């Protein structure tokens with residue numbers, strides 16, 4: 340492979356935003372027919388490099404060659420002509436337009452995109468408005484649009500972060516098929532298992548520079564983490580993993596405590612007759628494949644939708660939320676899947692965390708401090724938010740935006756936190772901190788409902804896990820027993836077997 344002419348050779352790429360040096364001097368070489376991972380902690384410069392390579396932003400410095408020929412990548416059109424097609428970190432679809440209109444807007448042929456979707460075994464209604472399409476499906480549409488161009492190099496910026504395992508599998512199939520046809524993929528992810536399983540080589544960025552290119556299978560996760568975080572921080576992560584492994588949690592005793600959240604025979608959209616109870620101090624997982632009702636369940640509990648039937652109680656009181664404010668007033672807050680939905684992108688990190696809109700809301704729960712500045716600082720520190728670009732949240736890296744969606748509730752207080760994929764796009768070091776943070780909140784009396792598309796998180800985070808299949812709860816597993824195989828069986832509705840394991 341190394342004898343061939345590289346498909347892409349990018350050298351000495353630099354890009355600054357004012358005082359923030361997003362890329363210092365990054366090199367990247369992608370061979371034909373390889374799946375190449377681009378790795379790095381939150382804010383390392385991965386998305387910036389993707390945007391430079393695809394002509395969305397122009398670098399301050401750097402050279403590019405495609406198939407050995409020097410090229411300029413001055414615009415997205417030029418990048419496309421060079422055979423580069425990106426899927427960006429956030430959905431690139433205008434919410435108020437239909438899918439078909441979105442396709443035409445970006446010069447994609449709806450028919451070609453539809454063909455790619457069919458090849459992915461997905462049916463999408465092109466007359467639907469983008470805002471009504473669930474996030475995972477938007478990501479698959481972005482993928483199909485990129486594939487429709489039959490690119491030499493497909494650049495995937497954290498596409499699997501928002502995908503449940505069944506859809507993520509289809510992305511891996513696409514990557515394998517590309518390799519077989521001599522095409523290449525640049526694949527960004529924070530899930531290191533995906534890198535080991537699916538990538539031929541990996542380039543690791545730290546603080547805007549490439550620190551190494553390795554063969555993941557040989558180095559393993561530890562090597563990657565060490566390059567990503569530096570040797571000392573990596574040690575801390577490895578130590579934390581070892582500790583987690585020995586830390587089997589018992590479900591807290593059920594007796595005598597008013598549940599923080601009680602769901603009784605709830606139906607709405609895909610949710611059919613779901614009942615469960617969540618106690619203060621408990622982290623309850625919800626595991627599901629794509630489209631099993633998890634979206635509707637979180638939408639009802641957070642007051643975005645009204646239930647068709649059934650009941651929700653918060654802290655023992657009936658919760659009839661017609662608006663998210665109603666839920667927030669009852670102490671039930673949401674960390675949503677789509678961070679852009681939760682944030683005021685043009686506003687500062689501080690304004691987003693302090694979220695003045697909620698100032699009239701009674702302070703809840705374990706964290707209850709008066710001074711706004713201190714609350715914001717503490718939340719920033721608890722989540723180690725990179726505030727170099729703090730004046731506008733939209734300028735933060737994706738992972739740091741995600742941290743802000745959690746930080747605001749630390750600063751404002753709550754009784755029950757509904758976390759929908761809270762570590763989506765968060766790097767391996769910070770993930771550990773978030774797991775620890777959720778546990779600390781629970782130990783202080785918070786109740787947490789936790790959906791994740793990353794199955795490995797359930798045994799690390801949850802006391803109990805419910806499997807949702809076809810809108811119904813089909814199994815309940817103890818957190819410690821929620822290994823990947825048991826979860827997958829339960830999530831496919833094979834409840835009897837799952838129960839036998841649990």
Ligand SMILES: Nc1ncnc2c1ncn2[C@@H]1O[C@H](COP(=O)(O)OP(=O)(O)OP(=O)(O)O)[C@@H](O)[C@H]1O
Nearest residue numbers: 356361381382383384385386387728734736737738
């Ligand atoms: N428009 C902008 N203005 C100011 N700073 C920016 C802008 N875009 C990115 N940055 C900064 O550049 C740095 C690198 O960001 P980038 O989005 O490339 O990180 P990343 O490696 O993709 O991280 P993540 O894993 O969180 O997605 C960050 O510090 C970010 O805040």
Ligand SMILES: [Mg+2]
Nearest residue numbers: 385386428737
């Ligand atoms: Mg990014």
